[in-house]
Amino acid sequence: MLRLEQLSKNFGGLPALSQVSFEVFPGQVTALIGPNGAGKSTLINCMTGVLQPSSGRVLFRGAAISSLAAHQIARCGIARTFQNLKLFPRLSVLDNVLTGLTCEAGSSMVMAMLRLPYLRHRERRLRLRALEALDRFGLGDKADWPAAVLAYGDKKRVELARATVGNPQLILLDEPVAGLNAAETAAVGEQLHLLRRAGHTLLLIEHDMDLVMKLADQVVVLDSGQKIASGTPAEVRRNPRVLEAYLGCMEATA
Amino acid sequence: MPELADFLQYSFSGLTSGAIYALIALGFCVVNNTMGIVNFVQVDFVSLGGMLMFSALFALGLPMVPGVLLAVAGVALVAMLVERFGLRPARSENPLVLIFLTVGLSIILRGLIKLVWGKNRMALPPLTPDLPLEFFGASLLPQALWILFLTLIAIVLLLWFFYRTPLGLSMRAVASNSTAAAVVGIPAGRVRLTSYAIAGALGGLAGVLVTPITTLNYDVGVLLGLKGFAAAILGGFGSFPGAILGGVGLGLLESLSAGYLSSAYKDVVAFVVLLLVLFVRPKGLLGK
Ligand SMILES: Nc1ncnc2c1ncn2[C@@H]1O[C@H](COP(=O)(O)OP(=O)(O)OP(=O)(O)O)[C@@H](O)[C@H]1O
């Protein structure tokens, strides 16, 4: 479904990604793991047009998307969340989630002005869907709050609702449970399981190994910008290079 | 009671010019919110509105209502051309570069207006015949009532558009966080184009409404635009309620100080108050 070919990214001469290639298969959860600074966030920034890759290609359903603008990539059906939250702080929680339906809303000025009845009907349906998405993440009662005043865990879940509400073909999640408490982590984990069971394709960056091992069909391991291993969770767990680069230090700190 | 009549007269004329400043200030805010820049072409949108109205009435012989619609739509269209062919080709996100471009484009547009309509002062008739109405001893011009009424309509339409339509949501999203807006699929180009169209329509409407009271010439918008800019800053640059409050506040200040002190000092008084407000509240009255 999504293929990276020799993707590289330099920041002022310093390589953050070198020649990373792998594939995300439809209906699967692919986990991307690696120690801090490995280049995971940089990778999905390059995939979503937030950053321009220095070289290499990203193919989505066979078409190169690496030269497209971020909004065009989103319109191909790729949604994402950010590690350090990118909500619309001044908008209400409901409006934040509604923006996740931009690709379906159609924002022609003339159409918006004419306010045809069938459009009004469609807008009502979109609002209902946004409210349902908020309910799924337990935020239904905060729909009218400005996003800026929410607690961290709630903000994180608003972003998840925004990324999933439009049924995108591919969802990229950058550390969805980082900073959440145990109860919130369990609730988000539950939602990710539901997404997986519903056949969604996910690329999941996460340091929570429990979650990764339970959810992932395939694990890709990044270290210092290079792919050092990939395979099933069980395979990766046994890989000595991974243990050395990543799991070892995680267990030491855990 | 002549005091009451005077006070009403001053307040009413302050409200009228305040409404015009508010329209112009809202135009500055709309573009600032989506692009993070001061759009100096806004001042020429005002002049162009008056000019197009003049041509609609006297060259095309249109009645008032289609004339107003044509003039406002015409300025909106020109504003879109300014964004599409004047700013976008620069492919720059740097606010300084973009602001400088708007200064240049403003000079070019003013030159074109001078070329097409000449340097002479022209007179535009008011929307309806000028028979003053008496109100507690103050006399109100029908044109002033039109200004207040149509400004109110424009503000309601603007708020409805921003808070009740999908494209309005997209525009608020871009204003709030442009990276997040891009990754949910909002095309920044279309949002910028729309914000220029709206700014053009607001400036054009201001020009159509005010030039029957002032006079009409190719740079009539410059001073008015500066006042509109001041109003936007006074209210808190970018805030819609701030722009309205700033516009009306500035208009009232001007006319009350002209009435009770001296008309020679009305600009001075208005700008001294503007400075004092900004010293106390650097973000403006309603700025965030
Ligand atoms: N915009 C940038 N400019 C310069 N260097 C950057 C930039 N973004 C990331 N880097 C560098 O690239 C490297 C990879 O960073 P990245 O954020 O992708 O790591 P990560 O794997 O997501 O780490 P974490 O687990 O902490 O989120 C780091 O060394 C980082 O300092």
Ligand SMILES: [Mg+2]
């Ligand atoms: Mg990261």
